[in-house]
Every structure is written in C-alpha cells, then in structure tokens.
Amino acid sequence: MSRALPRAAGGAAVLAALLGSSAALAQAGGAPAGDRGGAGDDNMSDAAQAQVSQRAEPSAQAPVDPLALSPEVRARIGTDADPRYPTPVGETRRRFLPYYEETRGDYRLRLLPPFFIEHTRGIATRGTAGISPTATAKEDTEALYGLLYYQRRSERIDADIVFPFAWHVRDRQNQVFVLGPLAHREAPGEHDNWVAPLFFEGSRKDSAYFHAPLLLTTTHWNEGGAFTLVGPFFRDRTKTDVDMGVAPLWFHGDNGSTDGNLRRYTVIPPLLYYHRDREIDSSQLTVVGPVITKSDTKRSIVDVAPIFFHIEGKPESGGVAESHTTVFPLFHYGTSPTQSLFVVPGYLRRVTPTADTMITPFFSRATTRAGRTHLIATGPVVPLVFDVRDWDIDLHAYAVAPFFYQSNSPRGHDFLTPLFGRFETYGVSRTYWAFPNLTVSTDLHGWETDLHPIVYVGRSDRSSHTVLAPFFWDFASPRGRTTIGFPFYWRFSDSTDDSVVQVAANTVYLQKRVPGGLDWQFHVAPLFSYGENPEGYFWNVLFGLAGYERAAQSAKIKAFWIPIEVGGGGATKQAAWAR
Helix, strand or coil: CCCHHHHHHHHHHHHHHHHHHHHHHHHHCCCCHHHHHHHHHHHHHHHHHHHHHCCCCCCCCCCCCCCCCCHHHHHHHCCCCCCCCCCCCCCCEEECCCCEEEEECCEEEEEECCCEEEEEECCCCEECCEECCCCCCCCEEEEEECCCEEEEECCCEEEEEECCCEEEEEECCEEEEEECCEEEEEECCEEEEEECCCEEEEECCCEEEEEEHHHCEEEEEECCEEEEEECCEEEEEECCEEEEEECCCEEEEECCCCCCCCEEEEEEHHHCEEEEEECCCCEEEEEECCEEEEECCCEEEEEECCCEEEEEECHHHCCCCCEEEEECCCEEEEEECCEEEEEECCEEEEECCCCEEEECCCEEEEEEHHHCEEEEEECCCCCCEEEEEECCCCEEEEEECCCEEEEEECCEEEEECCCEEEEEECCCEEEEEECCCEEEEEECCEEEEEECCCEEEEEECCEEEEEECCCEEEEEECCEEEEEECCCEEEEEECCCCEEEEEECCEEEEEEEECCEEEEEEEECCCEEEEEECCEEEEEECCCCEEEEECCCEEEEEECCEEEEEEECCCCHHHHHHC
16 A cells, blocks of 8 residues: 555656646637637647647655665665664553563563563554554563573564573674683684683784783784784784884894885894894994994994994995094094094194194194185293284284183274273274273263172163172163162152052052052051052051041941951041041
8 A cells, every 4th residue: 555655646647737728728729719719629739739739747756665775775874773672562461370460562571580581572463543653573571480590582682691601692693602701702704712721812804802810922914914923932013014023132023124124123132132124225233242333335334332332334335535533532634635633642633624733732723714814822831822813804802811802803903911801892882891890881871880799880871780799789771770779778669550669677668559549558567657649548556456447338347356447438538638
C-alpha cells in the first residue's frame, strides 16, 4: 500500500496537468463551433494540432522509502537515534507462582531472588493493533543466576559471565573470551591474546604489539614507526629515522634519508667515543677522549684539547687557503690570503692588507687604514711613551707616562699633568682638573663643579643639584624639588599637583591640590595637629585625645579618641571656613 500511494498521487498529478492544458486550449479557441459557422472544423483541427504539439509537464517518481540510507552513508554520518527501548505500553500482568512474573507490552520481568532474575524487552506480542511496535527480530534478554552467572542475549550484544572467573562477550563482530589470566579478543582484522602477567600480544589492521614484562621485553609497531625494548637493548623507529642502542654501552642513529640529508651518529660512552656524519654539508665529527677531528668541504680541524689545535683550509672544494696552528700557551701561527698572525710569549705580530701591528713588552708599533694612522709606544715594562697620529682627522697625541699627556686636533685640545689638566672641545665643552680631585666643567647646557667625593654643584638647562655628602642633598627641576638635610630635615615637592611632604625634626607638613583649593595638614608629633581643606578644617591633641572636625555639612568632636557627631545639616562651607 505504501508504494501504491506515491504512484497514485503521481498519476493524479499527470491527469490534472492534461485536463488543465485541454481547458486552456478550449479557451484559446474562442466561441463554440456552432457559433463559428463553417469554420468550426478548421478550428477543431487547429486545436487538435496545438494539443498534440503541447509538451507535457515533466514528472519524477518519488522514491519508495525517502528516508532510507545506504550502509555506506549510514556508517559515515552515524545516527542520533536513542538505542534504548521506549516505555512499554499496554496492560500490566503479574503472576507469582512458581516465580514472580510481570509483563507489559514487549516487556517482561521474572524474579526468584536470589536464584533467578530475568529482564526481557522486544517480546513479540499481539493484540487488536497487531504486533507490538517495539518488538524486534531478536529479543533482548538479561538474566542473573545465583548472583554469579550473568547472561545476555540480544541482536547486538551477547554475554556469558561467571563472575569473576570466566567471561564471553560479543558486541556486534567483536568477541572477548576471558578465563582467569587468559584473555582472547577477536574482531574483523584484529585480535588480542593475553596470559597475564606473562605476555600480552595483539594486532590491528596496520599495527601490532607484544609485551612480556617478566622478560623486560616490549615491542609495538604501526605504519609510522616501531619501538622494541629487550633488557638493555632498544630500537626506536619513526618512519625511516632509526635510533638503537645497548644502554649504557653503545648508541647509534640513522635518519635513513634518501634526499641528500642523511644524518648518522654513534656513541660509545665507555670509550669516550662519538662520531657524527651529515650528508647535506659533507661534514664529519669524531671525538675520542681529548682528540677531536672535524671535516667539511671548506676546512679540516684536528685538536688535542687543551694543548694542540690545528685548522687547515680546503681551497680545492670552496674553502680558503688558510692554516692555523696553536700549541697552548707557547705558540700560535696562522695565515690566510688576507692576513697572518704570529704569537709567542712576549711578542705578537698581525699583518693585514690595511694594518700592521707589533706588540712587545718594550716596544709596540701599529699602522691602520693603509697607513693613515700610526702608533709608536714604549713600555709597559719601561715608563710608557707613545705617539699617535691620524692624518685623516689631523690628530696628534703623545705622552710620557705618568708625567705628561697632550692631544691636538681641529676639534679640540687636551693636556694632563700629575697636578693639573685641561680638556676642551672647541665651542662645545671645557673641563679643568686639579689635584687631588677637583673638576670644573662647562658646556652648552650648563656648568658643574665637583670635589670628589664630597661636594657636587651644578646646573643643566633648567635643572640644578647641590650635594654636600653625606649631610645635604638638593635636586631641583621644573617638575619638583627634593631637599634633604640629613637626618633632621626632609622635603619633597611635586609641581604637577602642588604636593609637598616636609619633615623637620618632630614636625610634619603635608599638602596637595584638590578640587576647590588646597588640602594641607601640620603636625607637631605627638602633641598637636591642625589642617584645612575646601570642605572644612580639623584639630587634634595627642592624636585624638581631644579634637574637633568640621566638614561642609557635619561636625565631630573627639574625646578619648572616640569620634562623636555634634552637628550637621545647616552648616555651610563658608561658615565652616569662617570658624
């Protein structure tokens, strides 16, 4: 019947379309044939021709079951249907012998505690409306016998459990068997076999595992990698990258690259041995105790730490024709196409295309910038004498330490003796120094006079400072001022909000700007306090043993440090200030 209904509906739709087109054609033809006279036959022929040439409306046959899903689509999108049975409907029937039984619709419960408990859903029952709508092809029955044996039979799940010794559970195509420490599971493309705690083995479609804890053995693998551990031996693989070893004796790794980035390493800790290969830069590194060798396409290195070091270039493969050898601390010699360096105790010589430097304990000489600067010095074993010239900036400086130093250039003039010195940059600054430690300096921003480490006086633009250590400090700037006469006088002011904090002996003065004016307080600790603000004023004796406070709309007195309200409501701000 369900399939006939859509077909009947489709036929009715086609018939209605045909009738509608016939009526339209009749209207298009005009008056009846009898009214048109002799032309009626011709008009009828035209109408029949138009009816024959009229295209029928397309129609599509409805599917037999519009809500049906293929198994592939159902597996992909899943379902949100509630798998539980709905509440049973119908009359409830009970009987009590030889056990208690209760039935209602497709539901049945049987009890004979503690020997037997059974619950069943999906029972096929018949009545005036036919088979119960919740009946299934296979009933869902759960039963417990003697509080030890549990049994279930359903379309999806079967179970036989003798608690806690034996288990057999089927969930669709997944089956589990357990008998004490033995366990077996089977599913399409999967299985597990366990003998706890001796070994555990299983496989999946693209992976598997095996564990034997008492043998210190474990292994698992899949398409992405594998790991194996047998006692001290291990092997770890991630795709083509493999690491293995026998801890703590030997370790080895190989990334298995075939695209020009092969990397390998080997470590033997007892032999202090390490070796590494890198294909991408053709480099090798080997360490055997204090011996270190390294090689790549540009250079090779051989070291015996911490005494011998040697570097050799490889110009034939893109490197530099260089050679460096060090025997620490006795000797170093190195050459390259652009420089050379030779060092022995008491002597250094370095030569480059633009510089030549020689340093000894008695005499030193250096030229840089292709001879545009020149230094000659004697010492430091003997009194140091040096002469420096820079022809590019017309600088000439010379000294006989510690007696005299002088420097002349277009920018300024400096000289220094053990008793007096003068340093000047023309048009910018000038500084005088006099023994033992007096400096006087001026520059474009101000001046400063210092007698280290006691007196510091100066000004820079709109800021000034005066220090007489350790008793007096004064720092002033457009933003505020700090003055300290240690230890009796402290004053801090901030011009941004007219705030002042001042401590002089046992007196304290506080001030800051608030809406309407200033809020200030004066305290003579511990005897008396007085203060005013735009809202009123206050006074206290002994921090509140006795006191009075007047605000714009209230008044308080203090007796034995207890505040007491004494007025309010009628006082005005002007009256408060008048008092």
